[in-house]
Amino acid sequence: MFMKKKMKLFVVHHSHTDIGYTERQEKIERYHVDFIKQAIDILNLIHEGNAAEWKGFRWTCENTWQVENFLKSANDAYINDFKKYIQNGEIDVSGNYLNMTELVDQEVLNRKLKAGVELVESLGYKPTSAMTADINGYAWGYAESLYQNGVENLFSCIHPHHGLFPLNQKQTPFYWESPEGNKVLVWVGDHYHVGNELGLVPNGGTSYTIRDELSLKVHSEPFKVAEKRIYRYIENLLDENYPFNFVPIMASGVISDNAPPNGRIIEFINAWNEKHQENIEIEMVTLKDFFNVLRENDKDVPTYKGDWNDWWADGVGSTPLGVKQFREAQRKYRLSHKLDPKQEICDDKKIEQYVDNSMRYAEHTWGYSTSVSEPWDGLVNSLQQRKAGYATKADELISENLDLILAEKGEVSLIPDRKKKYKVINPHSEKVTDTASVFIGHWEKFDEMQLKDEELNRFLEVIDSDTKEALPHQIVPTASNGYNCEFLITLEPKEERIVEIRQKENPTYYTAKNHAHIGAEGIQDIQLVDFESRKHHVSSHYVETSYYKITLDETVGIKSIIDKSDNAELIRKDLKYNPFIGIYEQTEIKTNPIEERRNMGRNRKSVSTKRYSAKLTDIQVHEKGEVYSLIELYYELEGTKHYSVQLKVYNDLPKISVKLKIHKESYWMPENLYASLPFTTGQDEQLYVEKTGSIVRPGIDQLPYTNQEFYLLQDGLAYVSKQKGVAIALKDAPLISMGNLEHHLINLSESENEEKNQEPVYTWIMNNFWETNFNVDLAGFYEFSYHIATSSHYNNAEDAINACRLLNEGLIAFNISDDSTNIQQKGKRLQ
DSSP: OOOSSOEEEEEEEOOOOOTTTSSOHHHHHHHHHHHHHHHHHHHHHHHTTSOGGGTTOOEEESOHHHHHHHHHHSOHHHHHHHHHHHHTTSEEEOSOOSOBOTTSOHHHHHHHHHHHHHHHHTTTOOOOEEEEESOOOBOTHHHHHHHHTTOOEEEEEOOOTTOOOGGGOSSEEEEEEOTTSOEEEEEEEOOTTHHHHHTOSTTOOOOSSOOSTTGGGTTTSHHHHHHHHHHHHHHHHHHTTOOOSEEEEEEOSSSSSSOOOOTHHHHHHHHHHHHHTTTEEEEEEOHHHHHHHHHTTOTTOOEEESBBOOTTGGGGGGOHHHHHHHHHHHHHHHHHHHHSTTOSSSOHHHHHHHHHHHHHHHBSOOSOTTTTTOTTOHHHHHHHHHHHHHHHHHHHHHHHHHHHHHHHTTBOOOOTTOOOEEEEEOOSSSOEEEEEEEEEETTOOBTTBOOOGGGHHHHEEEEETTTOOEEOEEEEEOTTSEEEEEEEEEEOTTOEEEEEEEEOSSOOOOOOOOTTTSOTTOOOOSOOTTGGGOSOEEOSSEEEOSSEEEEEETTTEEEEEEETTTTEEOBOTTOSSOTTOEEEEEOOOSSOHHHHHHTTTTSSSOTTOEEEEOEEEEEEEEEEOSSEEEEEEEEEOTTEEEEEEEEEEESSSSEEEEEEEEEEOOOSSOEEEEEEOOBOOSSSOEEEEEETTEEEOTTTSBOTTOOOSEEEOSSEEEEEOSSOEEEEEESSOOEEEESOOSOOOOOOOOTTOHHHHTSOEEEEEEEOOOSSSSOOOOOEEEEEEEEEEEEGGGSSHHHHHHHHHHHHHOOEEEEBOOTTTOHHHHHHHHO
16 A cells, blocks of 8 residues: 555553543552553563563653542552562553532642653653643633642543534644643644554544544454455554654553553554554553654744643533532631641641642543433432542531631631620722621620511621721621621731621611601602712612612613713623523434434534523512612523522622522423623723633633633623623622524634623533533532622723632631630639
8 A cells, every 4th residue: 555654653551541431539549559460560571581572662641630549559569560660661640630520610720730750750750741631621821730749741531422522623732821831732633542443552542523434444454444444544643644654652551441451452553563563563662752743843843832721611501519619628728827837737647638629530531431311320420429438528628728827817616705805807809898707606696685587687797806896787687597697897018907796885766757658667669859860779779889870671680880980881881691591502413312413513502492591570678777778680491490689789898799599490301590690890891711820711711623602611701891790709609601602603712802801701500411421410400609899900801710719719807715704714724
């Protein structure tokens, strides 16, 4: 057979790590330990002269997590052999820790990347190359994380199902420039099982991505199938003007995730080379070997910078409760660092356990392979519980650590007859004006007088213990049979302040005034003549604070938000759905639950998808106080038993806090639930979002031909103009969708796409459209929190995104002891 040029096919033999897709998570961990042992056994046989036919065998550990577990459980003989083989180049270790989603934050990611690299370095080998498989993108900051940890090369095995490779091309290299300007050499590879499908693995292949007339002959005529497929594959590359005379191919021992090593691949390679090496030579190499060759031929490799947006990021929307708990744990981890930056108080063991559980939850495997086809299966449910357990355990561990820090700073448990004294801490490096909250038990008394609900705000005050200044406050009953006291305070960076709650010396009393306007129950339903001159006002039609004028409408809910600082409208004029209106989608199953979802492709819906928007049924004012007003908008929405939007509008803060309360019904059909975020500065602006380790302008700061339909964020997004910004903090639900919600042709990112950057944004609350791996049941009770804040200081991306973090983390307040009531202190004095 004539070839345009001789080609060399480099085979990288590895096992793709899916923690849970094919078995229980703990079983998968054991598998990968055993796979390393099997690779060592194969090499030992070769070196002992008992498997000469396998000479040339190489093994690449896909990540340092595999090695970490191996070193914990293997005996000295295996560990010594492992050291020997990684030092002589027969076993390689990828510098990646695990195949991650963008849920992971950069600090934790860097911590584990660094620990993994250092672990391998302790064995006498420095990983400089990393690989991932089954991942369809990475946050832009990942490039910098690799670079900072000495990893110069990245091999990406794209899985194009529901996704796509960047640059509109696979089997191609490029230099990925990080936000800081550092570069990592990337090879955009083919599917990680393509070597199996081409026929390189005896009894280890089938047809998965390759669809041809040879599929039925894979087992009966394997070598003939391999000959036709390999030549076709290479010829297709050459027809596309492929510039290199080598091509890398990934292969597993069998065509399965979490697959063992297979020495028989060498048997195939030897047989192939004997017959075809004049045209196509095959060699098994390590990851490092391949990149050494590539770097010798990288003169014309282009450089790109921007976000490599993940096509599979939306799968996390199938487990909204687990993600919410995971996000809560992330915030506590950051607060722990801010309160204890030198780690003098923290429990190092708990921190490490938190990091491990956090990584295991953010790892890309979300469940068992039959999660959609057989949602009642015991293994499906078991793996889902285990996955959620990582988030639960992470939150538990970091909560205990944060409790330890707060206790060192003075927090005490419940004490009978305790003084109402509290410490308020600003853990941030910025001056903060915000509210802090403390809990008052229903059993607590004030100077021997137990107050009723309606008396609390009239008879009590919050006092700064140093200045004796009375702070604006509001006390309301809670569902936990107590009271929440929220007060307004300004704190310098890292400042701590003591406040007290006490009885007022001169409490106010209600006296009937202007009875023509105010009814016996205090209901105001008449617009006063001096309405526009009033600083604060709240009703079911209109809310005014020091910063905003909000108009509520009986058909759509939030109709207008005027920023009083510049009289600008904060709601887009071109909106299709008003703020926080729920949009529910459901797709009828016409085939079966699997095929219906598979056929959606890169759209997350089909032409036949039915779409419903929430219909307003009621508006209720729950609270009017010195600090804030609380208004709840009730809606009817398909797919839910309850959907309401609770607005907490602060009187003297440029902030609106929002809670979505949802009772979701269960359906097997593909579903999506969104809520509209149609906000704007009212000026020429750009949209910025925070992803792991980077701030990105959607549609602008992206690699060519990457996903611009949806994004998985960290703390939030912001619209930024020269004069001000609008920060939108996503506390619990990190997914956003952009553009047209209707089924449409997918537009991939282009250079500097300003038009895409200006498209409508939706918080993508939950979905279940995947046909495998992800959770199918979305039923349950949910509460998701958001914050919207405006400021002239948010006129740059860094400050606006930082505001999202501050809004989500907030101030810290807790009860502290008083010597006169502290039983422990009294006990010490009595001794």
